[in-house]
Amino acid sequence: MMLKLLFTLAGVFLLGTGIYHSHKALPSGISYQGKPVPLVDPTLHTDTTEHYPDGTEVRQHEIFDEVFRLIAGAKQFVLLDMFLYNSTKPEGVPHRPLAQQLTDALIARKQALPDIEMIVISDPLNTMYGGTSSDWFEQLRQAGITVVVTDLRPLRDSNPTWSALWRVVFQWFGNNAENGWLGNALGEQPVTLRSYLALPNFKANHRKLLVTDQAEGFRALVTSANPHDGSSRHSNLGVSFSGAAVADVLLSEQAVMAMSGADASVLNPWIDRARALGAKASAGDATPDQGVIRLLTESAIRDQALDMINRAGNGDRIDLAMFYLAHRPVVQSLLSARARGARLRVLLDPNNEAFGHDKSGIPNRQVAMELHRAGVPVRWCNTKGEQCHSKLLILRPAAGNTEVLLGSANFTRRNLDDFNLETNVWISASSATPTARKAVDFVERQWxxxxxxxxxxxLPYEVGADESRLKYWRYRLMEASGLSTF
Incomplete structure (x- = not known):
């Protein structure tokens, strides 16, 4: 009888832990929504890997070229927040060594300007949650660059079925980079069992951004691209900009530093300077045709996406290019927009391969089936080992500005419902502006x-169609429960 009571109490405690940590209050500054401010000097950067019938491959990659240009031009300040920052990659395919190139670029600028303040924020996946050390992080630290590995514990739990047990039992064992004995799925250094016990928590600092001061003022870049060798062939999007929105980027990053136990006050003078210079740049350079920009993080991205889709009606156009599409309210909103007469195009990654490993096609093929049956045109990116990694939503109303939403967030529960850390920007601008034209052309050309x-x-929908009802309900269960990596 006593044993049954103890098991019952343990079960109740685990259930309560799971419920609390999946619904608790967010840390201060998380799920941030900036105000719409004038869009100043924007440039859209695109990465594409193109495949030709004769087997040749052409890469047209702009994003990290811009990252390296901005770092090389920094005068006093660099802040970088990137999710994947390592060199893992499949064998037998040439990749750009982005992790080392980024490390070298940062160190070179620090050596040229020893007094420059540099802060690098990243996700603990790059150290297998403390089970290994990162060669790149150690190089940066030795050069005098601040490295902040994000503490994910204050965030809500996306997979409470596992995370409740992890929080009650396993988190207290910590981790040790010197005692690894298991093979490492993300590198060559052996890892501990504790690393793999942390992995199923399925949450991340998934942001991808850069802020630097340049001769002409502060500039930010928000993107979907990672400084990760195995990701160097992926298709991605990013936008760089100046003006008042840069201060919002810094404010949102200050919240991550504070949440992770770092000294977030070091950003205060840079936020003040970015505000002052941004206000001046916005007043001097912005015109109505250039449009406005708003910084969004976490669920604020979801709210903006749903607002864009829900406003689309007869004669309006929606283009969506997405690595993962699974979020049920977004899917339902797309179906409703189609029923209202909006013209939709959905371009998806086939979810069939990741870094040399086969995947099931979940969730995109199952959502594509749902959209296709409702008459929504769907096409698959033609990938050959790389990923169609962009996260792009475009609204083109019959009258008015083109609206563009892009950044780090996939349209999934993890990415949009306050479990991951994410950063996107929303832009509203005349369809004649280079930013709006290039965003539309990015989808148009691939389509x-x-x-x-x-x-x-x-490729057309039929090439990658998977209409298995079993897989469809498997996707629905994975999305609803958090028992998924998407």
Whole structure:
């Protein structure tokens, strides 16, 4: 009888822990929504890997070229927050060594300007949650650069089924980078069992951004691209900009530093300077045609996406290019927009491969089936080992500005419902502006090229269709429960 009571109490305690940590209050400054401010000097940067019928491959990658340019031009300040920062990659395919190139660029600027303040924020996945050390982080620290490994524990738990047990039992054992004995799925250093016990918590600092001061003022870049060798062939999007929105980026990053136990006050003078210079730049350079920009993090991204889709009606157009599409309210809103007469195009990664490993196609193929049956045009990116990694939503109303939402967030429960850390920007600008035109052209070109045009950038729905009802309900269960990596 006593044993049954103890098991019952333990079960109740685990259930209560799971419920609390999946619904608790967010740390201060998380789920941040900036005000719409003038869009100053924007540039849209695109990465694409193009495949030709003869087997050749052409990469047109702009994002990290811009990252390295901004770092090289920094005068007093650099802040970088990137999710994947390591060199893992499949064998037999050439990749750009982005992790080392970024490390070298940061160290070179620090050596050229020893007094420059540099802060690098990243996710603990890069150290297998403390079970290994990061060669790149150690190089940065030795050069005098501050490295903040994000503490994810204050965030809500996306997978309470596992995380409740982890919080009650396993988190107290900590971890040790010197005592690894198991093979490492993300590198060569052996890891501890405790690393793998932390992995199923399924949450991350998934942000990807850079802020630097340049001769002309502060500049930020928000992107979907990682400084990760195995990701160097992926298709991605990013936008760099100046003006008042840069201060919002710094404010949102100050919250991550504070949550992680770092000295967040070091950002105060840079936020003040970015505000002052941003206000001056916005007043002097902005015009109504250039439009406005708003910084969004976490669930504020979801709210903006749903607002854009829910406003689309007869004669309006929605383009979506997404690595993972699974979020049920977003899917339902797309279906409703189609029913209202909006013209939709959905371009998806086939979710069939990741860094040399086969995948099941979940969730994109199951959501694609749902959209296709409702009459929504769906195409698959033509990938050959890389990923169609962009996260882009475009609203083109019959009258008015083009609206663009892009950044780090996939449209999934983890990414949009306050479990991961994410950063996006929303832009509203005239359709004639270079930013709006290039965003639309990014989708247009991939949509039109294939399978009979060269390069073959996308393929029709039928090529990647998977209409298994079993897999569909498997996706629904994974999305609802948090028992998923997407």
């Amino acid at each position: 039109q090229h294939g399978p009979d045009a060269a390069p073959v950038l996308s």
